[in-house]
Amino acid sequence: MIPTWKIYPRSQSKDTVYLKNVITDPTIEVGDYTYYDDFVNDPRNFQKNNVLYHYPECNPERLVIGKFCSIGCGAKFIFNSANHDMHSLCNFPFPVFFEEWELEPDAKAIANAWENKGDIIIGNDVWIGYEAVIRAGVTIGNGAIIGTRALVTKDVEPYTIVGGVPAKPIRKRFDDKTIAELERIRWWDWDEEKIKQNISVLRSGNLAALSEI
Numbered sequence: 001m002i003p004t005w006k007i008y009p010r011s012q013s014k015d016t017v018y019l020k021n022v023i024t025d026p027t028i029e030v031g032d033y034t035y036y037d038d039f040v041n042d043p044r045n046f047q048k049n050n051v052l053y054h055y056p057e058c059n060p061e062r063l064v065i066g067k068f069c070s071i072g073c074g075a076k077f078i079f080n081s082a083n084h085d086m087h088s089l090c091n092f093p094f095p096v097f098f099e100e101w102e103l104e105p106d107a108k109a110i111a112n113a114w115e116n117k118g119d120i121i122i123g124n125d126v127w128i129g130y131e132a133v134i135r136a137g138v139t140i141g142n143g144a145i146i147g148t149r150a151l152v153t154k155d156v157e158p159y160t161i162v163g164g165v166p167a168k169p170i171r172k173r174f175d176d177k178t179i180a181e182l183e184r185i186r187w188w189d190w191d192e193e194k195i196k197q198n199i200s201v202l203r204s205g206n207l208a209a210l211s212e213i
Helices: 044-051 105-113 176-185 192-197 205-213
Strands: 016-017 028-030 034-039 062-066 077-078 121-122 132-133 160-163 168-172
Touching: 016 044, 034 044, 034 105, 176 205
Parallel strands: 028 062, 062 121, 077 132
Antiparallel strands: 016 034, 160 168
16 A cells, blocks of 8 residues: 555645646656645546546547656546547537447447547656636646646647647747756656755746756
C-alpha cells in the first residue's frame, strides 16, 4: 500500500494528491511531484473524472504529464473519441453501435468513427488553471501556463501563457534567452536534495544565480 503522505502531500488537506501515486491506467503517465487539487470531487478519481473519452482499447492514445505540474480543480483532458468524423455525411457514429445496426465488431472501424489527433503531452512545471480543457493531439511545453477555463486546441510553446476559447497566446513569461537557459538547466530533473537546497533560488527570479548551480 502507498503511504498516505505520498498520496496527500499536505497533511491538513485531502483536496490535493500527487497524481503519480493514484493513477492505475498504464496509458496515463505522470511525473514526480505533479499534483491535482479538487475541492469538489475526490481528487483520487482523476483518471475517471478528468481524463475523458479515453478508450485505449480502440485507440493507442496516451496522456503524458511531466514533473512538478500544477493542475487546477476541474481541468479536463478530452481524447479522440469526442471528435466525431466530420468528413462523414452523417455525424452519428454507426460503427460504435455495431450490434444494433448489425455491423461487424471491427475495432479499426470503431476507431475510424471519430477523428484521431493523437496523444496529449504536457511538459514539466506546467500550471493548468481551473476547469481548463486540453484537447487530443495537443503538446504543452515546459513552464507554460494555461488560463482558467481555456480551451486548448493547439500546441503551446514553452513558458507561454495562453487563455480564452479557443486558447491563444497572451504573452511569454520570459525573454527568449531566459527561456533557452531554463530549458538547458531543466531543474525538474535535479535530485530531491539538490532541489531542496535551492528552492530559494528557484523562486527568486535570479537566473544568473540559478545558472551557477
